[in-house]
Amino acid sequence: MPRCARRHGLPVGKGSRDKVCGVSAATTPPSPGRQGLAPPPDAAAPVRHPDAPAPGEPLGSHYDGCFGCGTGQPHGLHMAITAGEGVCVTAEFTVRPEHQGAPGLAHGGVLAAALDETLGSLSWMLRVIAVTGRLESDFVRPVPVGTTLHLTARCTGVAGRKIHSTAEGRIGGPDGPLAVRADALFIKVELDHFTRNGRAEEIKAALADPDQVKVARAFEVNP
Ligand SMILES: CCCCCCCC(=O)SCCNC(=O)CCNC(=O)[C@H](O)C(C)(C)COP(=O)(O)OP(=O)(O)OC[C@H]1O[C@@H](n2cnc3c(N)ncnc32)[C@H](O)[C@@H]1OP(=O)(O)O
Numbered sequence: 001m002p003r004c005a006r007r008h009g010l011p012v013g014k015g016s017r018d019k020v021c022g023v024s025a026a027t028t029p030p031s032p033g034r035q036g037l038a039p040p041p042d043a044a045a046p047v048r049h050p051d052a053p054a055p056g057e058p059l060g061s062h063y064d065g066c067f068g069c070g071t072g073q074p075h076g077l078h079m080a081i082t083a084g085e086g087v088c089v090t091a092e093f094t095v096r097p098e099h100q101g102a103p104g105l106a107h108g109g110v111l112a113a114a115l116d117e118t119l120g121s122l123s124w125m126l127r128v129i130a131v132t133g134r135l136e137s138d139f140v141r142p143v144p145v146g147t148t149l150h151l152t153a154r155c156t157g158v159a160g161r162k163i164h165s166t167a168e169g170r171i172g173g174p175d176g177p178l179a180v181r182a183d184a185l186f187i188k189v190e191l192d193h194f195t196r197n198g199r200a201e202e203i204k205a206a207l208a209d210p211d212q213v214k215v216a217r218a219f220e221v222n223p
Helices: 001-009 106-121 121-127 192-197 200-207 212-220
Strands: 080-083 089-096 132-139 147-161 160-169 178-189
Touching: 089 106, 089 121, 106 121, 106 132, 106 147, 106 160, 106 178, 121 147, 121 160, 192 200
Parallel strands: none
Antiparallel strands: 080 089, 089 147, 132 178, 147 160, 160 178
16 A cells, blocks of 8 residues: 555555545546547637737736736746747746756746646637646756746647647747647636636726726636
């Protein structure tokens, strides 16, 4: 029996193989339909929304407190994300000491967050509200503190509520060595996803903001 199962008083024997420390054991097969990140053959090609920000336009922060892009988040990634051509975005993230895992190197979870934020920003180009359902990352080479990671993301297909996308991050410049990459599945949701599950009063206050550009940018797309 795993030590952590014993510590948490989980049932031993057959049942303890299913969940250890509350996490499904690796032997549990994913449910059907939740396996692939590549778009299915009948997925629609992504369509850039006519009101999407112009290529080269900075997207700004969708929420000041966002760990990925919020300027009011002291330990956040402070990512700068820019609209690209089609349904693509580019982003830059400079690794700071507070993002370390090993001495002098970025933490993998932080790099995954940078990929997630970049992929999530494709919502601006589609003008939908969507949240990450699944994110699969490859860490190809270590990313030292002080490095600026240049990320790109593009939507690869849309199937109903499911948005398939892919991203990569390169060290030092858009053509630098590949450091990280990810495939993701975002799921379209309604605004009430955030009011039901998050802080409804903050969202309602933001929707009442007299700055209509901010309202449209921040909350029609994704709080
Ligand atoms: C500009 C903004 C930038 C923001 C960048 C950061 C983005 C984020 O980090 S968002 C935060 C992290 N994500 C979350 O908190 C999401 C938490 N999860 C949820 O709320 C729900 O599971 C949610 C909304 C994703 C799906 O639930 P629900 O709406 O009930 O949909 P559900 O009916 O289960 O699934 C819809 C479809 O998606 C598929 N699906 C749902 N989850 C997954 C998954 N994890 N993997 C694969 N497929 C999935 C289902 O199989 C189903 O497919 P089909 O239509 O073919 O049957």
